[in-house]
Amino acid sequence: MNLIVRNGLVYDPLNSIDGERMDIAISGGKIVEKVPEGSAEVIDASGMVVMPGGVDIHSHIAGSEVNTGRLLRPEDHVNDVEFKTAVTRSGVGYSVPSTFTTGYRYSRMGYTTVITPAMPPLEARHTHEELNDTPMIDKACFPLLGDWWFVLEHLRDGELKECASHVAWMLRATKGYAIKIVNPGGPEMWGFGRNVKSIYDQIPPFNITPRDIVRGLCKVNRILNLPHTIHVHTNNLGKPGNYSTTIDTLRCVRNLARDDRPVIHITHCQFSAFTGSDWMNMGSGADRIAKYINHHTHATIDMGQVVFADTTTMTADGPFQYGLYGLTGNKWVNHDVETETGAGIVPFRYRRTSYVHAMQWSIGLELALLIEDPWKVYLTTDHPNAAPFTTYPRIIAWLMSREAREKMIRRINRKARRKSLLRSIDREYGLYDVAIATRAGQVKALGLKQKGHLGVGADADVAIYRLDPRETDLSKNPELVRKAFEEAAYTIKDGVVVVKDGKVVKPVSGRTYWMDVETTSDFKATSELKQKFKDYWTVEYENYPIPEDYLLRSQRVMTKAGI
Amino acid sequence: MITLTPRYSFKVPVDAECISPDTFDGKRLEDIAKLSLWEGNRRRTLGELFTVESEPDINMESMRIRVVGDLKKVKRIGATMSCGEIVVEGSVGMNLGAEMKWGRIVVNGDADSWAGSAMRGGEIIVKGSAGDYLGAPYRGSTQGMSGGTIIVEKDAGNEVGCFMANGLIRIRGNVGQFAGIHMKGGIILVEGDIGERAGAEMTGGRVVVLGRVPSILPSFVVDEIRSSVRVGEERVQGPFYLFKGDVTEGWNGSLLVSVNSNPHLKFYKSLIV
Numbered sequence: 001m002n003l004i005v006r007n008g009l010v011y012d013p014l015n016s017i018d019g020e021r022m023d024i025a026i027s028g029g030k031i032v033e034k035v036p037e038g039s040a041e042v043i044d045a046s047g048m049v050v051m052p053g054g055v056d057i058h059s060h061i062a063g064s065e066v067n068t069g070r071l072l073r074p075e076d077h078v079n080d081v082e083f084k085t086a087v088t089r090s091g092v093g094y095s096v097p098s099t100f101t102t103g104y105r106y107s108r109m110g111y112t113t114v115i116t117p118a119m120p121p122l123e124a125r126h127t128h129e130e131l132n133d134t135p136m137i138d139k140a141c142f143p144l145l146g147d148w149w150f151v152l153e154h155l156r157d158g159e160l161k162e163c164a165s166h167v168a169w170m171l172r173a174t175k176g177y178a179i180k181i182v183n184p185g186g187p188e189m190w191g192f193g194r195n196v197k198s199i200y201d202q203i204p205p206f207n208i209t210p211r212d213i214v215r216g217l218c219k220v221n222r223i224l225n226l227p228h229t230i231h232v233h234t235n236n237l238g239k240p241g242n243y244s245t246t247i248d249t250l251r252c253v254r255n256l257a258r259d260d261r262p263v264i265h266i267t268h269c270q271f272s273a274f275t276g277s278d279w280m281n282m283g284s285g286a287d288r289i290a291k292y293i294n295h296h297t298h299a300t301i302d303m304g305q306v307v308f309a310d311t312t313t314m315t316a317d318g319p320f321q322y323g324l325y326g327l328t329g330n331k332w333v334n335h336d337v338e339t340e341t342g343a344g345i346v347p348f349r350y351r352r353t354s355y356v357h358a359m360q361w362s363i364g365l366e367l368a369l370l371i372e373d374p375w376k377v378y379l380t381t382d383h384p385n386a387a388p389f390t391t392y393p394r395i396i397a398w399l400m401s402r403e404a405r406e407k408m409i410r411r412i413n414r415k416a417r418r419k420s421l422l423r424s425i426d427r428e429y430g431l432y433d434v435a436i437a438t439r440a441g442q443v444k445a446l447g448l449k450q451k452g453h454l455g456v457g458a459d460a461d462v463a464i465y466r467l468d469p470r471e472t473d474l475s476k477n478p479e480l481v482r483k484a485f486e487e488a489a490y491t492i493k494d495g496v497v498v499v500k501d502g503k504v505v506k507p508v509s510g511r512t513y514w515m516d517v518e519t520t521s522d523f524k525a526t527s528e529l530k531q532k533f534k535d536y537w538t539v540e541y542e543n544y545p546i547p548e549d550y551l552l553r554s555q556r557v558m559t560k561a562g563i
Numbered sequence: 564m565i566t567l568t569p570r571y572s573f574k575v576p577v578d579a580e581c582i583s584p585d586t587f588d589g590k591r592l593e594d595i596a597k598l599s600l601w602e603g604n605r606r607r608t609l610g611e612l613f614t615v616e617s618e619p620d621i622n623m624e625s626m627r628i629r630v631v632g633d634l635k636k637v638k639r640i641g642a643t644m645s646c647g648e649i650v651v652e653g654s655v656g657m658n659l660g661a662e663m664k665w666g667r668i669v670v671n672g673d674a675d676s677w678a679g680s681a682m683r684g685g686e687i688i689v690k691g692s693a694g695d696y697l698g699a700p701y702r703g704s705t706q707g708m709s710g711g712t713i714i715v716e717k718d719a720g721n722e723v724g725c726f727m728a729n730g731l732i733r734i735r736g737n738v739g740q741f742a743g744i745h746m747k748g749g750i751i752l753v754e755g756d757i758g759e760r761a762g763a764e765m766t767g768g769r770v771v772v773l774g775r776v777p778s779i780l781p782s783f784v785v786d787e788i789r790s791s792v793r794v795g796e797e798r799v800q801g802p803f804y805l806f807k808g809d810v811t812e813g814w815n816g817s818l819l820v821s822v823n824s825n826p827h828l829k830f831y832k833s834l835i836v
Contacts, residue, residue, distance in 0.1 A: 075704035075705075078704075
C-alpha cells in the first residue's frame with residue numbers, strides 16, 4: 001500500500017533535516033522517493049511535526065525478571081486496567097505492564113523500536129516468548145555476558161580470540177544483539193554474598209578485575225564488529241560517590257577507541273553520577289561526568305531519568321537490589337539465575353519530598369542539559385527502574401522548557417532545591433534535539449541502519465505529533481508538548497497506520513533483531529565446554545541455543561568478524 | 564430509601580461497585596436501573612439483576628440504600644462510597660465497602676473476606692461474622708485501613724487489620740491467626756479469643772485481647788501490667804500484659820493481653836522488672 005504524509009514539519013536529524021515542510025512517500029513498508037499520486041492514501045500533516053518512529057535503547061519490557069515483577073506487584077495493576085477493544089487485547093499496567101499493553105502504549109507515544117537490555121542467557125527462551133507477544137514494536141535484546149563464566153575464564157587466560165568466538169556463538173545461541181555488562185564481577189561475587197567496590201577489585205574465583213572484564217569485552221566487541229558498543233551498567237551503581245567509578249570505567253577503555261567512534265555506552269547514567277560519602281551529603285556528579293563526556297568522543301550515555309511515581313526497580317545487579325531492600329524494607333525478590341547472573345526486584349516510590357530522590361531527578365536532567373552534543377545522551381528512564389516509559393512525554397517537556405523545570409523545582413525537597421544545578425542551566429531542547437535524544441541518536445548508537453531516519457530506503461516507521469512550533473512557543477507551553485507526545489496523531493509502522501489520535505487502530509507484530517556474526521572458522525564446542533554444561537547448568541549444551549524459527553519475525557543482522 | 568432485591572440467585576460473582584449512595588444520588592429510578600455492572604464476564608445493568616424499588620424516606624438528608632436477599636456472590640457493595648448509608652439484609656460477598664471514605668454500612672448477616680478493605684473513613688457494622696483480611700489492603704499493597712470503624716458482632720477470620728494504619732476494628736467474637744500483621748497504627752480490640760501469631764511484624768498501633776491467647780510470638784517483649792486501656796472513647800478495664808514489638812521491626816507496636824483470661828502466661832509476670 002502506498003502512503004503520502006503531506007505538508008508535515010519534518011525533523012530527521014540523521015539526514016540533517018531540521019523542521020522543513022516536506023512530503024514523505026511510503027511504499028511497500030519503505031520510504032521511497034515518490035509514489036504515484038492517484039494510488040496513494042494521503043495523510044494531511046499540515047501543522048504537525050513528523051519524526052522517525054521513536055527508539056528506546058534501554059527498557060526492561062520482557063524477560064524473567066520483568067515477569068517476576070508482574071507477579072510481585074498485583075497492587076500495581078489494580079488501578080490501571082485496559083479493557084479489550086475491537087482490535088486490541090486487554091491488559092494491565094502500570095510500572096510492569098503486560099506484554100500486549102507494553103506494545104500498545106509504546107506505539108501510542110509514536111515509538112516503534114524498543115530494546116530490552118538485560119537478558120540472562122538461560123532465560124533467553126522466555127524472553128523471546130514474551131517479545132513474540134509484544135506487538136507494535138521492533139525489538140532486540142542484550143544478553144548479560146559480563147559475568148558469563150566462559151568469558152571470565154577466557155579473559156583470565158588472555159585468550160581474546162577464543163573469547164570473541166565464544167561471544168559470537170552466544171549471540172547466535174541466545175538471539176541477542178549486543179554485549180551487556182551489569183556491575184562487572186558483582187553478580188558473580190553476590191553468589192558468595194559479596195560485591196565489588198571499585199573497578200580494581202579482584203574477583204577471587206577468576207583472579208581478574210571488573211576493569212579486565214570491561215576492557216576485554218570492549219576488545220571482543222571490536223573484533224566481532226558489532227554495530228552497538230558494549231552496554232555497561234557500572235560498578236557501585238546507586239551508591240554515593242560513585243561518579244568516580246563511572247569516570248574510571250570510561251577512562252579504562254579510552255585507548256581502545258578508533259576514529260572518534262564510541263566504544264562504550266554507560267546506561268542509566270543518572271544512577272552512576274552521585275557525589276558524597278553517604279546519603280546525607282550525597283550530591284550531583286552530573287557536571288563532572290558531563291565535562292568528561294564533552295571532552296571525549298569514545299562514550300555515549302542514556303539518562304535513566306527519575307520521575308516522581310510509584311514504580312518497580314529491577315536489575316541484574318543483585319547486591320544493589322539487596323541494598324535497596326535494606327533502605328526501603330519493602331518486599332523483594334532475589335532472583336538467582338544459576339551460574340550466569342542474578343537479579344533483584346524491589347517496589348520503589350520516588351518522592352518529591354525526599355532529598356535523595358529529588359537530587360536523582362535533578363541529576364538526570366542535568367546530564368541531558370550539560371552534555372553539549374545531543375548525539376551523546378539519550379532519553380530513557382531505564383523503564384521501570386526510575387519511572388515507567390509512559391512518563392517520557394513529561395521528561396521531554398522538562399527538557400524543552402525551563403519553565404516546566406522551574407515549576408517542579410519549586411515543589412521538590414528544600415535541601416535538594418538548594419543543591420540542584422538545574423536553576424543555573426538555561427538550555428532548552430528544540431524539537432531537533434528531542435528527535436536526536438529519542439530516535440536518531442539511539443539508532444546511531446545501536447547501528448540499526450534501517451531505523452530512526454526518513455531517508456529513501458529506511459523502514460517506514462513514522463511518528464506524527466499534533467504540535468506546531470511555528471505557531472506556539474513550545475518552551476512556554478510544556479503542557480502542550482506533553483500532551484502531543486503522549487498521544488501521537490499518527491504512528492506508522494512499516495508503512496501501515498497503526499495508531500490514530502492516540503488510539504491503536506491496527507495491531508501488527510514487530511521484528512526481533514539479532515546478530516549473526518560471520519567468523520572464518522565455525523565455533524567448535526570443546527568437550528570441556530560440554531562437560532561444564534553437564535556439570536553446572538540445568539540445560540544441556542545441545543538444548544541451549546534457540547532456533548531461529550522460535551522467533552515470530554526474526555530479523556538477522558550480519559557482520560563479518562575479524563577472526 | 565431505595566430497595567434492591569436480586570431477581571435470581573447468582574451463580575458467578577457480580578461486581579457491584581455501582582451499588583453506592585454516591586452513584587445513586589440525584590438519579591431517577593429508571594437511571595439507577597440502567598447502571599452497568601459485571602456478572603462474571605458479562606456486562607449487565609442493575610435492573611437486569613435486581614428489582615429496584617423506591618420508598619418514601621422520612622429522613623431525606625442523605626441517601627439510603629437497602630439490599631435484601633442472598634448476596635454472597637455480590638462483591639464491592641459500597642466500594643469508594645463517601646456519603647449515605649447502605650443496609651444489607653442477608654450475607655454479603657467480598658470487598659464490602661472497599662476504600663470507603665465516609666458513610667455507614669450495616670450488614671444484618673455475614674460479610675465475606677476483605678470487608679472494609681483499605682477503608683479511609685466511615686463505619687461498617689457486621690451483625691454476623693466477617694471473613695479473612697478484614698480491613699486489609701488489596702493483595703500486594705502496603706496501604707491498609709487508614710481510618711473509620713469496623714464493628715463485627717460475631718467472629719472474624721485470619722489477618723484482621725493487615726497493614727492497618729489508623730482507625731478502629733472491634734470484634735465481639737473470636738479471631739483467627741495473624742491479627743494485626745504488618746500493623747502500623749490504629750487499634751484492634753478482640754473481645755473473644757485470638758489465634759496464633761498476633762501482631763506479627765507490627766511496627767505500631769495496638770492489638771487488645773480480652774479473651775485467651777494461645778501464645779505470644781518470641782519477638783515480643785513484656786513491658787508492664789496495665790490496669791486499663793483506652794479504646795476510642797471508652798476505657799476497657801484489665802488488667803493487661805503489655806507486650807512491645809515486633810522487635811524485628813522496631814519496638815513501637817503494643818499487644819495488650821488480658822491477665823485474667825490467660826493464666827498460662829503468668830510466667831511473663833516474673834520477667835517484668
